[in-house]
Amino acid sequence: MKILEFHGSRDEDYLRLDFKGTFDSQAARESELEPFLQALEEHAGEWMPDVVKGKRQRKYSRAALWKALEEEGDERVTTIGLYRTKWPALDMSLGLWLPTLPPRLNIMIEVKPLSFFAEEERCRQFVEMVRAWASRYPVSYASAHSADDKELAGFPLFGRDMQISIRDGFDKIYEVFWLNVFGPELVESVGRERMLSTPAWRVEELPNGSVLVVTWPGAADFASDEAREAQARAHVHLRPDLDPDTVLRTLRGRSATLAPVEPRFHPDVAPLLMRVVDRIASHERQRRIAEFNAWQPPEPEEWLPADAALPSDVGEPERVLEQYGLLAEHLAAMLHTRVSSVFKQTPELLTDIDFYFWREEFPQTRLREVIDEHVVPAVGAYLGQVLVHNLDGQWILRKKLGEAQVLVGDRVWLPMVRAHRYMRSCQSLLDYSLTQLYREAERHLASGRGKKRGEPGPS
Numbered sequence: 001m002k003i004l005e006f007h008g009s010r011d012e013d014y015l016r017l018d019f020k021g022t023f024d025s026q027a028a029r030e031s032e033l034e035p036f037l038q039a040l041e042e043h044a045g046e047w048m049p050d051v052v053k054g055k056r057q058r059k060y061s062r063a064a065l066w067k068a069l070e071e072e073g074d075e076r077v078t079t080i081g082l083y084r085t086k087w088p089a090l091d092m093s094l095g096l097w098l099p100t101l102p103p104r105l106n107i108m109i110e111v112k113p114l115s116f117f118a119e120e121e122r123c124r125q126f127v128e129m130v131r132a133w134a135s136r137y138p139v140s141y142a143s144a145h146s147a148d149d150k151e152l153a154g155f156p157l158f159g160r161d162m163q164i165s166i167r168d169g170f171d172k173i174y175e176v177f178w179l180n181v182f183g184p185e186l187v188e189s190v191g192r193e194r195m196l197s198t199p200a201w202r203v204e205e206l207p208n209g210s211v212l213v214v215t216w217p218g219a220a221d222f223a224s225d226e227a228r229e230a231q232a233r234a235h236v237h238l239r240p241d242l243d244p245d246t247v248l249r250t251l252r253g254r255s256a257t258l259a260p261v262e263p264r265f266h267p268d269v270a271p272l273l274m275r276v277v278d279r280i281a282s283h284e285r286q287r288r289i290a291e292f293n294a295w296q297p298p299e300p301e302e303w304l305p306a307d308a309a310l311p312s313d314v315g316e317p318e319r320v321l322e323q324y325g326l327l328a329e330h331l332a333a334m335l336h337t338r339v340s341s342v343f344k345q346t347p348e349l350l351t352d353i354d355f356y357f358w359r360e361e362f363p364q365t366r367l368r369e370v371i372d373e374h375v376v377p378a379v380g381a382y383l384g385q386v387l388v389h390n391l392d393g394q395w396i397l398r399k400k401l402g403e404a405q406v407l408v409g410d411r412v413w414l415p416m417v418r419a420h421r422y423m424r425s426c427q428s429l430l431d432y433s434l435t436q437l438y439r440e441a442e443r444h445l446a447s448g449r450g451k452k453r454g455e456p457g458p459s
Contacts, residue, residue: 006083014147018155021136046088080093170186178231179213304411321397328382358429387438
């Protein structure tokens with residue numbers, strides 16, 4: 001059974017439930033968890049887990065779940081995972097805190113994509129499931145909402161120190177999300193009458209004194225202005241000390257941060273930047289797209305007119321050429337498990353290499369002396385080889401490796417200089433990408449050939 005990858009190469013928004021309830025750790029485990037499983041099986045529907053994972057993966061069944069709990073048994077903490085093999089993707093965990101810890105039942109559910117909950121009936125079923133759990137396993141606070149918006153709201157720290165957050169928990173109403181369960185202590189701190197009069201789509205007092213508040217019928221359209229107004233009304237009702245305009249302005253600001261932005265990247269580096277933004281957390285992605293739309297990489301300066309080239313000063317050109325080739329092969333050998341076909345030295349592979357170094361935060365995570373002594377020469381040699389093999393370039397060999405040049409048309413390019421600038425920082429991997437230098441050399445060569453034929457060069 002191959003479970004769907006949830007946190008893959010391209011993050012996207014999803015519905016997240018955080019539920020920390022209490023249970024009777026002295027009761028028989030099967031009977032104590034029966035209400036949990038009954039509500040899950042009755043209301044999950046199309047996102048119902050079909051895999052249980054303890055020490056090993058098994059097809060979902062209650063027997064498989066009991067076995068997983070047994071396998072993961074610990075004196076104090078037991079946690080198992082529940083997943084899906086078909087769309088929508090699910091990442092769900094069930095955790096039990098056992099004596100000597102305070103008995104607690106932790107449920108975390110992530111269902112991707114959030115758009116799956118565009119249908120109100122799916123949302124209603126989700127609410128009914130949480131209502132059943134909160135009625136049976138008392139919570140101090142539980143919530144379900146867009147994971148991206150939770151992140152922007154600062155959940156669960158809300159600006160506090162980690163230790164203070166662990167100590168105090170949700171000790172006051174920091175935020176109102178799409179679905180909320182307020183435990184008895186929170187209800188009493190606000191006032192039960194005020195809590196029950198919250199202006200929201202659904203407000204219900206549960207048998208154990210908790211109150212369920214759902215601000216809006218659908219989870220997926222949380223960022224619409226109507227949903228934000230409903231969220232703000234509920235929040236300021238429960239926190240009359242807050243300014244309504246400020247609360248609504250903050251929520252609208254978060255919606256604007258998450259609103260889709262059309263990529264309009266510099267064409268030379270657009271393929272690279274598209275891969276970069278796909279790796280950025282989805283709650284930050286639209287802001288970064290807007291930043292990249294406004295950003296222009298510096299024009300490559302690592303070149304000279306052909307008549308200004310340093311002449312070759314080596315006595316054994318074959319040996320030096322072999323050295324350059326070995327350096328390029330060194331880079332290919334270093335990357336071949338991460339960058340497929342890297343030995344082919346094609347222009348497209350330069351983008352793969354740019355992305356690999358950026359994704360690995362290479363300039364920040366490797367020793368500087370190793371980068372300067374080994375990686376920079378290998379990168380420069382590889383870039384030079386790509387210019388030679390794909391643009392009919394010619395190495396101009398130098399005793400000092402850093403002075404090596406590649407003649408392409410009426411320019412000589414300085415791949416070692418480019419590689420040195422490239423490896424200074426993670427930002428310099430984008431500012432001085434190998435991809436952009438190659439595209440500039442390609443464009444200039446095509447322009448020169450066009451002029452020789454009496455054709456206009458590219459505008």
